Amino acid sequence: MNTIRRFFTDRDSLAPILVTVFAGLFSLLAGIVLIFIVSKNPVQSVRNFLLAPFLRSYNFYYLLIVMVPITFTGLALCIIYQLRYMSLIVDASFYTGAVVATAVGTQLALPPGLHPAVAMLAAGIVGGIIGLLPAVLKIKWRANELVSSLMLNYVFYFFGSFIILYFLRDRSQTILSSLPFKASFRLPRLVENTQLHAGFIIAAVFVVLVSIFLFRTRWGYEIRLTGANQKFANYAGLPVASIILYAHFISGFLGGVGGAVEMAGLYRAFIWQMNPSYAWDGVIVAMLARKNPKFVPISALFFAYLRVGADFMSRRGDVAFEFITLLQGLIILILASDRIVNYFKERRLKRQVLSKTGAEAGAEASPGAGAAQGGAR
Amino acid sequence: MNYLIRTEKLSKIYPNGTFANKSVDFQVAEGEIHGLVGENGAGKTTLMKMLYGEEQPSAGRIFIDEKPVAIASEFEAINAGIGMVHQHFMLVPSLSAAENLVLGKEPKRRRSRTFDMQEAVRITEELSAKYNLPVFARARVADLSVSMRQKLEILKALYRGARILILDEPTAVLTPQETEELFAELKALRQQGKTIIFISHKLKEIFNLCDRVTVMRDGRLIATHPVAEVDIHQISNEMVGREVHFEVSRPPLKAGKPALVVRDISFVDDFGIPKLKHVSFTLRHNEILGVVGVDGNGQTELVEILTGTEKPLAGSALANGREITGRSPGYIRRCGLAHIAEDRITVGTALPATISQNLLADRYWRPQFCTSAGFLKMPAMAAETSRLVRDYDIRCSSPSQPVASLSGGNMQKVVVAREFTAEASILVISQPTRGVDIGAIEYIHARIMDMRSAGKAILLVSSDLQEVMALSDSLIVMHEGEIVAYFPDASAVTDRELGLYMLGIKRQSDEALRKVLHEHD
Numbered sequence: 001m002n003t004i005r006r007f008f009t010d011r012d013s014l015a016p017i018l019v020t021v022f023a024g025l026f027s028l029l030a031g032i033v034l035i036f037i038v039s040k041n042p043v044q045s046v047r048n049f050l051l052a053p054f055l056r057s058y059n060f061y062y063l064l065i066v067m068v069p070i071t072f073t074g075l076a077l078c079i080i081y082q083l084r085y086m087s088l089i090v091d092a093s094f095y096t097g098a099v100v101a102t103a104v105g106t107q108l109a110l111p112p113g114l115h116p117a118v119a120m121l122a123a124g125i126v127g128g129i130i131g132l133l134p135a136v137l138k139i140k141w142r143a144n145e146l147v148s149s150l151m152l153n154y155v156f157y158f159f160g161s162f163i164i165l166y167f168l169r170d171r172s173q174t175i176l177s178s179l180p181f182k183a184s185f186r187l188p189r190l191v192e193n194t195q196l197h198a199g200f201i202i203a204a205v206f207v208v209l210v211s212i213f214l215f216r217t218r219w220g221y222e223i224r225l226t227g228a229n230q231k232f233a234n235y236a237g238l239p240v241a242s243i244i245l246y247a248h249f250i251s252g253f254l255g256g257v258g259g260a261v262e263m264a265g266l267y268r269a270f271i272w273q274m275n276p277s278y279a280w281d282g283v284i285v286a287m288l289a290r291k292n293p294k295f296v297p298i299s300a301l302f303f304a305y306l307r308v309g310a311d312f313m314s315r316r317g318d319v320a321f322e323f324i325t326l327l328q329g330l331i332i333l334i335l336a337s338d339r340i341v342n343y344f345k346e347r348r349l350k351r352q353v354l355s356k357t358g359a360e361a362g363a364e365a366s367p368g369a370g371a372a373q374g375g376a377r
Numbered sequence: 378m379n380y381l382i383r384t385e386k387l388s389k390i391y392p393n394g395t396f397a398n399k400s401v402d403f404q405v406a407e408g409e410i411h412g413l414v415g416e417n418g419a420g421k422t423t424l425m426k427m428l429y430g431e432e433q434p435s436a437g438r439i440f441i442d443e444k445p446v447a448i449a450s451e452f453e454a455i456n457a458g459i460g461m462v463h464q465h466f467m468l469v470p471s472l473s474a475a476e477n478l479v480l481g482k483e484p485k486r487r488r489s490r491t492f493d494m495q496e497a498v499r500i501t502e503e504l505s506a507k508y509n510l511p512v513f514a515r516a517r518v519a520d521l522s523v524s525m526r527q528k529l530e531i532l533k534a535l536y537r538g539a540r541i542l543i544l545d546e547p548t549a550v551l552t553p554q555e556t557e558e559l560f561a562e563l564k565a566l567r568q569q570g571k572t573i574i575f576i577s578h579k580l581k582e583i584f585n586l587c588d589r590v591t592v593m594r595d596g597r598l599i600a601t602h603p604v605a606e607v608d609i610h611q612i613s614n615e616m617v618g619r620e621v622h623f624e625v626s627r628p629p630l631k632a633g634k635p636a637l638v639v640r641d642i643s644f645v646d647d648f649g650i651p652k653l654k655h656v657s658f659t660l661r662h663n664e665i666l667g668v669v670g671v672d673g674n675g676q677t678e679l680v681e682i683l684t685g686t687e688k689p690l691a692g693s694a695l696a697n698g699r700e701i702t703g704r705s706p707g708y709i710r711r712c713g714l715a716h717i718a719e720d721r722i723t724v725g726t727a728l729p730a731t732i733s734q735n736l737l738a739d740r741y742w743r744p745q746f747c748t749s750a751g752f753l754k755m756p757a758m759a760a761e762t763s764r765l766v767r768d769y770d771i772r773c774s775s776p777s778q779p780v781a782s783l784s785g786g787n788m789q790k791v792v793v794a795r796e797f798t799a800e801a802s803i804l805v806i807s808q809p810t811r812g813v814d815i816g817a818i819e820y821i822h823a824r825i826m827d828m829r830s831a832g833k834a835i836l837l838v839s840s841d842l843q844e845v846m847a848l849s850d851s852l853i854v855m856h857e858g859e860i861v862a863y864f865p866d867a868s869a870v871t872d873r874e875l876g877l878y879m880l881g882i883k884r885q886s887d888e889a890l891r892k893v894l895h896e897h898d
Contacts, residue, residue, distance in 0.1 A: 217751045221741055225734055229727035235686065235718055236738035237707030 131252015460534025
């Protein structure tokens with residue numbers, strides 16, 4: 001009870017949560033308005049959009065499946081954002097992780113259980129090493145990690161396609177496809193006759209692991225402290241460079257494992273004709289979760305819900321699936337506007353300070369003059 | 378009296394809660410060179426930013442020619458005839474001087490309406506001759522010297538029709554010769570009817586150049602004087618503030634064995650200006666060695682080198698017998714040296730992090746708080762946090778609130794609590810009470826004396842002369858990167874005497890200075 005009360009009286013920590021919820025609700029609302037504008041049968045479309053997971057059981061399981069990869073990329077980006085870095089290299093880690101898993105899944109013969117585990121480990125390590133690259137470039141040459149990671153994403157996308165095309169391709173197929181995975185590589189199904197696979201459980205385990213890592217171990221502590229103020233961390237004696245490196249490795253590791261889980265859980269062979277770019281969805285998931293891993297499942301659920309709804313609606317009506325990107329844009333726009341939160345914070349602060357020193361600042365100098373000036377502009 | 382530019386009860390509160398200007402009534406008359414002095418963080422730059430439209434006042438008004446104006450942007454400031462030369466130049470390095478000068482107000486060819494380079498060069502040379510500020514019009518800015526870039530900045534403001542020129546610490550990047558040159562040029566500008574606001578914390582320069590001087594402290598305007606009517610001591614008293622002499626109880630103690638041995642440290646900054654020249658001294662246990670000097674005479678650089686954020690050009694420093702120059706701050710801390718940073722906002726604390734994280738940032742890894750597998754012992758950390766919060770009287774509602782929400786005094790207590798319990802034998806303390814309320818000042822001073830009694834070796838750097846004199850056992854004076862005086866007994870010297878050394882008027886013999894090495898003790 002006490003914690004709940006404190007939660008609602010501490011306005012500083014409440015404001016960002018409210019903004020997050022507001023971003024979600026506002027985007028949903030905007031989506032509905034949009035449907036009414038473009039659709040010939042808006043009521044039916046809105047119903048399909050909002051209730052998709054409950055209308056057909058297929059949609060419900062599909063929702064859970066969609067959550068898996070964006071949970072992994074969301075977790076990976078939580079770590080990067082805790083460090084206050086902007087690297088998006090997790091996209092390359094995820095894609096290359098899938099390629100590495102394909103290699104393990106097609107080339108090695110291992111017992112079931114061990115086979116996907118080995119694939120995940122290998123994919124994680126490769127993903128982690130890829131994750132390191134922008135950090136190394138940043139530390140050594142101060143290259144902006146956002147730019148270098150975006151560029152490297154292309155490099156690894158084409159490199160991965162090259163590997164599939166030249167070494168792992170199934171030449172009996174007319175479309176681009178790798179050789180089929182060994183049966184031992186595939187993750188078991190959780191529910192018969194659905195696609196829901198054990199990767200869902202693995203993702204849940206990683207949510208717990210990353211939460212513990214960030215908030216209960218010295219390494220997570222170091223990452224959070226370095227993110228809070230890198231100069232301070234250096235001054236307090238933290239090994240800042242190595243903290244930045246291992247944070248990026250772990251983030252890339254999560255991306256790589258995510259790619260492997262996706263392969264072993266959903267597919268019979270590597271058949272991506274283009275990069276699914278789950279990292280971009282991960283950005284929104286991590287932002288909605290306010291870079292806290294324990295909120296990642298909630299925001300991934302919300303995000304998957306939007307996706308599945310939009311997908312179902314577009315197949316049943318006249319609203320294109322791409323409409324979801326509009327909603328994503330809105331969410332990001334609202335979340336990225338720190339100023340919405342800061343505006344209220346600043347106003348309150350100003351009032352406090354001015355009233356405290358009101359006597360010496362002179363009566364007419366405090367609220368009156370400020371308001372008059374604000375009005376003039 | 379009518380003023381060219383005048384502010385009325387101007388206040389500024391930054392979003393992080395810093396109250397940078399408190400009801401400032403600042404007045405500048407036409408055709409004068411007006412000095413604006415104050416310590417770092419006194420609010421000089423904030424005041425100027427409001428005049429130049431870079432920041433908006435939280436309250437109060439600005440008048441130009443006795444007419445109230447709202448300066449919403451730099452653009453409007455320029456239109457109102459205000460020009461500013463920033464400490465860090467706002468020039469495009471890859472363009473020529475002439476192109477930079479006319480940028481935003483370019484001369485165009487009559488027919489084609491394209492940029493007229495010839496005309497730009499002509500304008501530059503004409504202005505340069507008119508105001509006697511020589512620049513190479515066709516040279517790329519990247520190839521110009523620092524002093525010439527500064528002249529170009531001034532010309533740029535004049536080209537835009539500035540009547541009022543604001544110069545933010547223009548001499549910080551100049552050599553003494555270039556400074557003299559600049560002063561001659563500024564005086565010539567005054568003769569041509571321009572009004573100049575000159576920001577500095579070097580008092581000598583104010584007395585060489587200005588007609589009137591305004592002193593700021595803690596965001597307040599303390600006083601404005603005609604320069605002819607005051608002396609350097611009065612201004613420095615007003616800058617530092619309290620005439621009050623601090624009462625601290627000082628149990629008699631004999632200095633112990635050497636703890637920090639500094640020999641021949643030299644350092645050159647990014648501009649190639651030497652900041653430290655062969656600095657040598659020995660700091661002993663049970664001793665507070667005060668470092669005195671006008672801000673910017675190498676104290677900051679010395680501390681940065683001793684604490685690992687800068688590498689010296691040459692020289693050595695041994696902390697408890699281990700070499701620390703060029704090593705990481707973490708290594709130096711493990712050698713037993715703790716450090717109160719002069720800037721608690723950007724370095725000494727992590728503002729968004731919790732009080733607890735800030736208190737334990739240097740020790741979370743110790744076995745007491747962390748298992749060998751790397752898991753944090755949360756109960757032990759919570760216990761240590763509440764012990765420090767209680768022992769150091771940090772006023773907060775919860776140890777998990779962000780440090781940013783604390784007052785300046787309590788924020789500093791967080792820093793003090795961490796550094797004084799760091800299991801270090803050497804303490805390097807910079808500006809321990811800057812921007813801190815009186816109550817917290819007394820508290821921190823008492824704690825520093827406790828540390829002395831506990832046998833720590835303490836190097837105390839503060840621009841508050843009264844503070845250093847009251848706390849220190851012995852003093853060294855720094856001027857232009859050198860130690861120019863050593864006083865083994867701080868109580869035997871007056872502030873007037875110290876002032877002569879601080880301003881470089883007097884200097885002790887090399888023999889007297891050798892005593893600070895304590896080689897024959």
